Amino acid sequence: MSEPDGQLLDARGITKRFGGLTAVNEVSFSIPRKAIVSLIGPNGAGKTTFFNILTGLYKPTEGRVSFDGANITAARPDRIMALGVARTFQNIRLFGTMSAVENVMVGQHARMKSGLLGSILRPPRVSREEREVREKATEMLTYVGLRPALHDQLATNLAYGDQRRVEIARALASEPKLLLLDEPTAGMNAQESASLTRFMERLRDEIGLSILLIEHDMKVVMGVSEYVTVLDHGEKISEGDAHSVRNDPLVVEAYLGKQEAERQREEGGGA
Amino acid sequence: MSAAAATAPAEPASRRGLQLPRGARIALTIAAIVFGAMLPLFLDGGGGFIDDATIALAYVVMALGLNIIVGFAGLLDLGYVAFFAIGAYTMGYFGSLFHITANNGEGVHLLVSGPAANLPGIHLNFLLIIVLAIVATTAAGMVIGLPTLRLRGDYIAIVTLAFGEIVGRIAINGDEIKGFGTQLTAGRQGITPVDKIDLPFLTTFNSLELRPWYWVAFMLVLIALFVNFRLRDSRLGRAWIALREDEVAAVSMGVPLVKTKLLAYGTGAAFGGVAGAFLGSYLNTVNADQFQFAFSIFVLSMIILGGLGSIWGVVVGAIILSFINNRLIPDVLNDVPAKLGLEFDLTELSFGIFGFLLVIMMVLRPEGLIPERRRQIELQEGIEDLAVDEDHVIEAKVP
Numbered sequence: 001m002s003e004p005d006g007q008l009l010d011a012r013g014i015t016k017r018f019g020g021l022t023a024v025n026e027v028s029f030s031i032p033r034k035a036i037v038s039l040i041g042p043n044g045a046g047k048t049t050f051f052n053i054l055t056g057l058y059k060p061t062e063g064r065v066s067f068d069g070a071n072i073t074a075a076r077p078d079r080i081m082a083l084g085v086a087r088t089f090q091n092i093r094l095f096g097t098m099s100a101v102e103n104v105m106v107g108q109h110a111r112m113k114s115g116l117l118g119s120i121l122r123p124p125r126v127s128r129e130e131r132e133v134r135e136k137a138t139e140m141l142t143y144v145g146l147r148p149a150l151h152d153q154l155a156t157n158l159a160y161g162d163q164r165r166v167e168i169a170r171a172l173a174s175e176p177k178l179l180l181l182d183e184p185t186a187g188m189n190a191q192e193s194a195s196l197t198r199f200m201e202r203l204r205d206e207i208g209l210s211i212l213l214i215e216h217d218m219k220v221v222m223g224v225s226e227y228v229t230v231l232d233h234g235e236k237i238s239e240g241d242a243h244s245v246r247n248d249p250l251v252v253e254a255y256l257g258k259q260e261a262e263r264q265r266e267e268g269g270g271a
Numbered sequence: 272m273s274a275a276a277a278t279a280p281a282e283p284a285s286r287r288g289l290q291l292p293r294g295a296r297i298a299l300t301i302a303a304i305v306f307g308a309m310l311p312l313f314l315d316g317g318g319g320f321i322d323d324a325t326i327a328l329a330y331v332v333m334a335l336g337l338n339i340i341v342g343f344a345g346l347l348d349l350g351y352v353a354f355f356a357i358g359a360y361t362m363g364y365f366g367s368l369f370h371i372t373a374n375n376g377e378g379v380h381l382l383v384s385g386p387a388a389n390l391p392g393i394h395l396n397f398l399l400i401i402v403l404a405i406v407a408t409t410a411a412g413m414v415i416g417l418p419t420l421r422l423r424g425d426y427i428a429i430v431t432l433a434f435g436e437i438v439g440r441i442a443i444n445g446d447e448i449k450g451f452g453t454q455l456t457a458g459r460q461g462i463t464p465v466d467k468i469d470l471p472f473l474t475t476f477n478s479l480e481l482r483p484w485y486w487v488a489f490m491l492v493l494i495a496l497f498v499n500f501r502l503r504d505s506r507l508g509r510a511w512i513a514l515r516e517d518e519v520a521a522v523s524m525g526v527p528l529v530k531t532k533l534l535a536y537g538t539g540a541a542f543g544g545v546a547g548a549f550l551g552s553y554l555n556t557v558n559a560d561q562f563q564f565a566f567s568i569f570v571l572s573m574i575i576l577g578g579l580g581s582i583w584g585v586v587v588g589a590i591i592l593s594f595i596n597n598r599l600i601p602d603v604l605n606d607v608p609a610k611l612g613l614e615f616d617l618t619e620l621s622f623g624i625f626g627f628l629l630v631i632m633m634v635l636r637p638e639g640l641i642p643e644r645r646r647q648i649e650l651q652e653g654i655e656d657l658a659v660d661e662d663h664v665i666e667a668k669v670p
Contacts, residue, residue: 081525097645110525119505
């Protein structure tokens with residue numbers, strides 16, 4: 001038994017050093033099933049590095065990650081994807097010269113079977129698979145709210161908000177159990193952020209997905225997450241539900257600086 | 272979205288502007304195939320034109336192979352000549368007098384008829400040799416692919432260049448590498464004669480009637496075209512584009528890096544091998560001088576001229592360069608320097624002329640004669656990215 005009951009992902013003592021720089025230091029972290037959890041922290045706290053370790057882009061210097069009962073420490077990114085961990089990127093990374101539908105079809109790569117010979121000879125089995133994958137891509141794009149008229153547009157020509165949608169559809173198309181969203185509301189206005197929040201709750205309730213969110217927008221984080229972990233300088237400084245984390249002096253300090261935090265505390269004490 | 276609309280996707284609006292309508296494309300394709308197949312009927316079967324056309328077709332097969340590696344998967348391969356060499360040597364090994372001591376001088380024969388059936392040396396049926404050439408070049412493609420997997424862009428080019436050069440050097444000096452009663456290659460002297468193509472139900476080909484050779488080459492082109500088209504619109508084709516555009520995003524979306532890249536190398540190499548085996552037999556020699564660096568650049572120029580990744584563009588590019596090289600320069604233009612009172616052989620300037628052509632292309636039409644839609648966009652974006660870079664917006668890449 002590598003993880004506590006009910007935990008979908010469990011990371012123990014993750015450390016990542018780049019040369020002399022320790023980007024992530026001894027962080028332990030777990031994600032329950034069908035839950036939305038957040039990872040927050042000031043810029044440079046090591047959030048994205050931690051993300052990249054979970055998805056296999058980086059190998060941790062120390063520590064162990066298990067997902068759904070399997071050890072995925074330093075496994076290849078495509079293997080981790082195939083096991084059911086899908087992600088989006090902080091700066092959208094769509095395949096620009098492919099249409100929205102084709103982008104989502106790539107997301108299903110790990111769920112497809114046709115190989116080299118199948119692709120060349122294209123027997124009925126492969127044509128059917130190709131058709132089903134295309135249908136599913138269209139379905140996914142509709143689900144994330146991309147207008148049908150835009151489905152065959154090249155990704156590079158889509159508006160920013162639509163690109164975010166396509167990226168989420170691409171991740172969802174792989175039928176993940178865990179979705180990692182790296183600052184999904186960056187560049188969105190309040191209304192768009194609110195609608196994304198509702199969308200995340202829908203994903204959890206309708207598909208039963210777990211979501212790990214990296215986010216700067218505290219309104220989004222506090223509104224949606226059941227559990228929040230705070231990183232600062234690569235170390236975990238606080239964790240718990242949204243309310244307790246928000247009132248943790250260490251967190252306030254990390255975000256606002258020591259002096260400001262003290263000033264606020266004094267004001268709070270005075271009132 | 273209804274299922275009916277999804278199963279019959281309309282032609283995307285973005286494609287219409289750049290490409291002909293579907294009906295016209297099919298009509299043009301059929302016309303091109305009929306024209307290609309009928310052409311020899313109007314030519315002198317032993318003439319120079321059909322000779323040049325046959326070689327051009329073999330070059331088209333190679334260019335289509337390289338197109339899979341460079342055009343589809345975006346792996347700049349400067350050593351494609353290695354696959355030509357390996358294919359040709361497979362022909363030389365298993366279809367000539369080269370292993371003259373094999374089986375105590377009595378020779379080994381498998382499904383061969385005609386003159387080769389009574390000669391010493393190893394003689395296998397041409398179709399078997401094609402299979403062996405495919406196996407050998409696919410394996411070589413993967414061997415060259417492995418060390419380049421962790422590399423990107425320019426570095427891949429350097430490794431493949433070295434690989435092509437190594438094979439070229441071995442070909443030249445292989446006559447001094449001896450063992451098992453034979454040499455590794457015949458060096459500059461070349462393996463000659465090489466068995467003529469020997470197909471079931473047909474008489475063995477000969478060098479006086481070139482039409483059958485042409486048709487075999489034409490069949491090979493059709494197969495290469497078919498494979499190119501099918502792979503382009505497949506799971507694998509999408510994975511190649513994804514890797515080419517953004518490796519990090521592609522692997523994060525479940526595309527296995529190693530396997531996908533190796534398949535590109537292997538498939539592309541196989542066509543080099545097939546064309547090599549064909550040319551070995553057709554040219555009746557497997558000679559080390561054929562397998563030098565310049566030839567890699569020659570094939571690469573074909574696909575750049577035609578349009579990287581564009582299947583029809585590559586065909587056109589290969590035919591044009593092949594005819595410039597084999598006909599225009601040596602036959603048509605060769606006495607121009609003499610007329611101008613200059614004393615040199617124009618064929619020595621071939622690569623200067625190709626280089627000049629490419630420079631002109633890069634200025635006037637960098638996306639190639641028949642551009643591929645995606646590459647065209649990438650090229651435009653590349654230019655825009657350069658403009659952004661000037662503002663020092665440099666984004667760190669995740670390794």
